[in-house]
Amino acid sequence: DVKVTQSSRYLVKRTGEKVFLECVQDMDHENMFWYRQDPGLGLRLIYFSYDVKMKEKGDIPEGYSVSREKKERFSLILESASTNQTSMYLCASSSGGPSGEQFFGPGTRLTVL
Amino acid sequence: QQQVKQSPQSLIVQKGGISIINCAYENTAFDYFPWYQQFPGKGPALLIAIRPDVSEKKEGRFTISFNKSAKQFSLHIMDSQPGDSATYFCAASMGTGFQKLVFGTGTRLLVSP
Numbered sequence: 001d002v003k004v005t006q007s008s009r010y011l012v013k014r015t016g017e018k019v020f021l022e023c024v025q026d027m028d029h030e031n032m033f034w035y036r037q038d039p040g041l042g043l044r045l046i047y048f049s050y051d052v053k054m055k056e057k058g059d060i061p062e063g064y065s066v067s068r069e070k071k072e073r074f075s076l077i078l079e080s081a082s083t084n085q086t087s088m089y090l091c092a093s094s095s096g097g098p099s100g101e102q103f104f105g106p107g108t109r110l111t112v113l
Numbered sequence: 114q115q116q117v118k119q120s121p122q123s124l125i126v127q128k129g130g131i132s133i134i135n136c137a138y139e140n141t142a143f144d145y146f147p148w149y150q151q152f153p154g155k156g157p158a159l160l161i162a163i164r165p166d167v168s169e170k171k172e173g174r175f176t177i178s179f180n181k182s183a184k185q186f187s188l189h190i191m192d193s194q195p196g197d198s199a200t201y202f203c204a205a206s207m208g209t210g211f212q213k214l215v216f217g218t219g220t221r222l223l224v225s226p
Contacts, residue, residue, distance in 0.1 A: 004156070035216075040122065042202060042218035043157070058213075090156055100145060100206055102214060104156025 003027070004105035006091050012111045019078040021108050023091030029103075031096045032074035034058075034066060037088040037107070049074055050096065081112045115140060117205050119217030126224050132190040134220045136203035139184065143205040147214070148177065148188050151200045160201070161188070193224045 007022035025032065031050050035043040035058075045058030047066040055066050063085060067075045074093075078085055088109050092102040118137045126132045136146075147162035163170045163177040163186065170177045176189040190197055203217040 040218060042119070043216040045213070048213065092156070100214070101147070101159045101162075104158065106154065106156050 004091055004093055004103050006105040006108050008108050009106065010109045012113065013081050014113055015082060017081050019081050019110065021076040021089055023074045023105055024072055025093040026072065027093065028071065029093035029095050031094045032068065033092040033102065034074065034076045035090045035092065037090055043090065046076065083112050086110060086112045115215050117203055117215050117217045119203050119220060121220060123221045126193045126222065128193065128195060128224055128226055130193050132193045132197065132222055134188045134201055135185065136187065136217050137185045138205050142207045145206045146177070146179065146186050147204050149202045149204060151202065157202055195224045195226050198222055198224050
């Protein structure tokens with residue numbers, strides 16, 4: 001089974017803190033994604049990566065950065081957390097084949113106070 | 114042009130009834146239309162997908178109907194069961210190889226016993 005794991009299920013941080021969200025996949029997938037999920041807004045793509053050390057901005061990259069030093073690991077960084085970044089963060093991976101199926105982790109519920 | 118519009122936002126169906134969720138898109142370059150299912154506390158998972166060369170795809174009780182001329186596609190859940198209660202996301206992408214999905218805003222389905 002494909003497995004995508006995220007470092008924390010719940011996280012509470014203070015405004016201005018630097019926050020790291022970690023994601024690991026065990027299926028040797030080339031592509032990895034970070035989304036945020038908010039009620040009524042669906043899943044919005046923050047950043048994605050199609051290879052090690054490669055990254056591309058998604059639809060809402062402002063306030064975020066990413067790091068992909070190893071194929072299996074994709075990190076999302078909030079340089080200075082703000083209250084409007086309180087959200088559910090979902091990581092996904094895919095093999096990039098024609099089906100394009102993305103496999104999601106369980107999510108990290110981040111609250112910024 | 115990159116948006117996928119999904120309706121309704123929420124849906125209540127009696128057990129045994131038919132659940133219908135609709136999506137519409139503008140970008141005619143989209144050529145892959147998956148539906149993802151998300152249970153509480155879990156990440157989304159691929160449910161069923163269709164390409165525009167067919168008008169319908171059925172997998173068990175789940176059917177995608179696709180209307181290329183109207184740029185619309187819908188998910189039908191026949192004989193809906195309480196275990197189908199979840200949030201459903203339609204999505205669309207284009208091209209082969211790397212797949213970047215554009216998601217709809219989600220439909221929360223509740224199937225009452």
